[in-house]
Amino acid sequence: MSKVTTMSEAIGRLVADGASVAIEGFTHLICHAAGHEIIRQGRRDLTLCRLTPDIVADQMVAAGTVSRLVFSWLGNPGVGSLHAIRRRIEQADPAPLEIEEYSHFGMVGRYTAGAAGLPFFPLRSYEHSDLPRANPRIVPLPSPYGDDSVYAVPPLNPDVAIVHVQRASAEGDAQAWGLLGCQKEAAFAARRVIVVCEEVVPESVIRADPNRTLIPNMIVDAVVQAPGGCHPSFVQGYYDRDNPFYLDWDGISRDPAALEAWLQEWVYGLADHAEYRARLGAERWAALAPGEAWAPPVNYGSYR
Amino acid sequence: MSKVTTMSEAIGRLVADGASVAIEGFTHLICHAAGHEIIRQGRRDLTLCRLTPDIVADQMVAAGTVSRLVFSWLGNPGVGSLHAIRRRIEQADPAPLEIEEYSHFGMVGRYTAGAAGLPFFPLRSYEHSDLPRANPRIVPLPSPYGDDSVYAVPPLNPDVAIVHVQRASAEGDAQAWGLLGCQKEAAFAARRVIVVCEEVVPESVIRADPNRTLIPNMIVDAVVQAPGGCHPSFVQGYYDRDNPFYLDWDGISRDPAALEAWLQEWVYGLADHAEYRARLGAERWAALAPGEAWAPPVNYGSYR
Amino acid sequence: MNWTANEIMVVAAARRLAGERVCFVGIGLPNLACSLAQRTVEPSLELVYESGAVGARPQRLPISIGDPCLVSGARSVTSQFDLFAFYLQGGRVDVAFLGAAQIDRRGSINTTTIGPYERPKVRLPGSGGACEIALNAAKVFVIVPQSPRSFVSRLDFVTSPGHVPGRRARGGGPDTVVTQLGVYRFVEGEMTLVSLHPGATLEQVQAASGWEVAVASDLVETPPPTAAELADLRALDPQRVYLG
């Protein structure tokens, strides 16, 4: 059964006001297209779960869709700060922003516990740091085998996970390569999953390389084809990071008026991500195209 | 730096009397060649760690190399019993066999804890079963977040893990596809790792598909090329399971004299696995060859 | 129409898979039941194997749960960690099949030892994944040949807990037991005969059980296997490897 739909329909159906939403992807496969559609539909009071809130998080916070962040690293990677988010945290401008803060492995552990139906995940972190003081959900846990102890983090089960991949079948089996972050754990932890892909491929492509499947269709609620949907982030083998955009964002984000103008021009003023992609222009996309580097063949064997 | 060596040298150097040895592989990638070399070298008092002790375990136990099993399922899969192991457990014939028993996820959790430096792994199993009574290392663990509890298993850190894969570089970066079992977790949990492969390939092959790398060279101590080394088990894309052998084993294993004769003919009487392979004969290997089913290409992209 | 004990067990189990989605399956009769269900009552049933094959589409009859034919053409192949953690413990499995050497009236199962654990009369395979399957799958189906040796009042060893007092597991526990005599479901945690196979009698059921088996007030006769069911089933195992 095909689950292919539009981003507008998927967000409209699966992301409600007040929901917790995981948009994962560690530098790679960050679905800006979904963030923009959430902004466009005017969602409010979202809890955004993401190890590394970066540009799309700054945009979503600036647009007023997000009232709470669950995270482990906050910034414009390789550039500096996210100024809209900083204004809200440092000066409650224009409103306070609730935060719930972990370390990277703490967040990964939270998704893992959420995905695995565990009441906690144990890890060797936090001892003597101020993080458990800042976040009382991080608690010490003695080993049941005697003189050792670890810290525990609680499971994270977002209402929705939005996962971008290179290719997916219409039914939702999703394959990715390159940096995988914690996309799999976030998807299995979530109550609903939206797969966004560069390409919808025949099921036979998926079935010809089952080890590449990151997310199985049985946990997927919608499949959206959005080529270029991670811009200015990147998709391994499809397009490079648009670094000038990351640099430009620093200036835009420092100035609330410039940020609002950007949202008007690039989000509210466009019907969908196809328009965004067209507006960026063929030349910019061409500059982001990588050369070819094909994986060597592997034989699964035919067994009849 | 190349770590390629012979099976004889690798086992001689890395598997000592009294060692704990993990030979993993869930129905797939079970390294019989390594088991045979351990028998040939006359190791004693080994602890064999393996979710599913099967034919190679029955052989190693019968040959007197193993005095202790750490496991979760014991049998000749699809056929029935392992009679040499049953004789030792049921009748201490010719000697008792120590066992430490878990469930599959318990064993996987033990390797995971061992690999991750955790003092335990939590799982939802065992409640109301008799397993914790049979094995007091399985203990209940209350959640630090209140009214919930799980069970814990302790880490498993074998002295050596022996992992069979389809292909590896001379340095030890190992790639596998098909069923992956808990080969990765066992390797990271072990103090030493022997990678056995069907093919040693140039490092460039590995680097052209880094997502397929299951085990990185930094944890590998020896690389042994042993094509066909999993017979009568199978290697996806290389050869099928030799099911008649599994069926034959039932009769051989029921009769201690037949078993001893088999060991004489197929292990002690042969210098190495190349001789075993040759002795099986081209016809038998041809019957196990699968047809072709190639994975579709993926582009990693060239970024310069 | 004639059929064997194995055939009616598989047919009865397959029918109960109507409406289910994700099935955790072993080799042999359970695998046949699932394949038959895909061809009859539940074409969209997804098969998940303990070995890590998900959505398998085998081109031949698999001879083990790790048969390479379950990998080539599967939707996904996953590590055992992911399989047990995310699929099973994460609550994604609707029905799981378990085998049994002994089963009791609460649906608890022994696959570990006959006789005492320390010095068993018969050493059986042990849990494998059965213990966590019994505690985490939404429903457990059991196909087991019924006899006083398998239907016992007291297990020699509890490998996989059923509806034991105080059970807090997330999984729903045993749901259906199919034998050569009938189909059982659980009423307030007690194994209860709900359907008697054609030709079987309540006396046979009782004689083949180590306790006084509860019988549903609305006991029915199992509708006999149809010609189509039998044709499908026999085509799945033409050499009768598992059908016997």
Add this chain to the structure above:
Amino acid sequence: MNWTANEIMVVAAARRLAGERVCFVGIGLPNLACSLAQRTVEPSLELVYESGAVGARPQRLPISIGDPCLVSGARSVTSQFDLFAFYLQGGRVDVAFLGAAQIDRRGSINTTTIGPYERPKVRLPGSGGACEIALNAAKVFVIVPQSPRSFVSRLDFVTSPGHVPGRRARGGGPDTVVTQLGVYRFVEGEMTLVSLHPGATLEQVQAASGWEVAVASDLVETPPPTAAELADLRALDPQRVYLG
């Protein structure tokens, strides 16, 4: 020979990587130090990035720890779970680089907030993986521009613990701190100046520190960057993206 503050920091850090094997590295100056070490003192150094790239061999200067050039041609790409659990927590990382907004005499690091956590004057990025890196890597290296604002007697927030009293972590904690003025190591957990860069003075060091910095009795002068080191380094960042 002339060199910049960033250049001597990178060169001094690179030299300290001799004999190390597996290095957990961030982007920027640490990445340059590792690349320089691969070309000079430690050709077999393996770079592991927080993003999951292992044994990367980038064909260009990476602009983020998740740059696709770190993936194409890497030995392995791993999930973040595996990276943190098996590589870092599993004890496979010999040296890890951390950055710092503030660092104290015990090598504890703040990258979370300037001012109180609840209402910070400056909200910094937070831990990322730094907290677990500080506790699990065999050695921690820090490259940090030294000033009274960064070398403080008391951190506003402890993100990554150093040699704090009672430390039981498996990782060895901070090992080396490199600034534009010198190289520090830890003696009984106390940051101690062991090498002064050419042209720098003890007075400058003291003026740039929020506490009275310990000085090794066998204090040496950092050997100046060689022409070969500088040539290699400048070739790594020809546009001086990070060298400034």
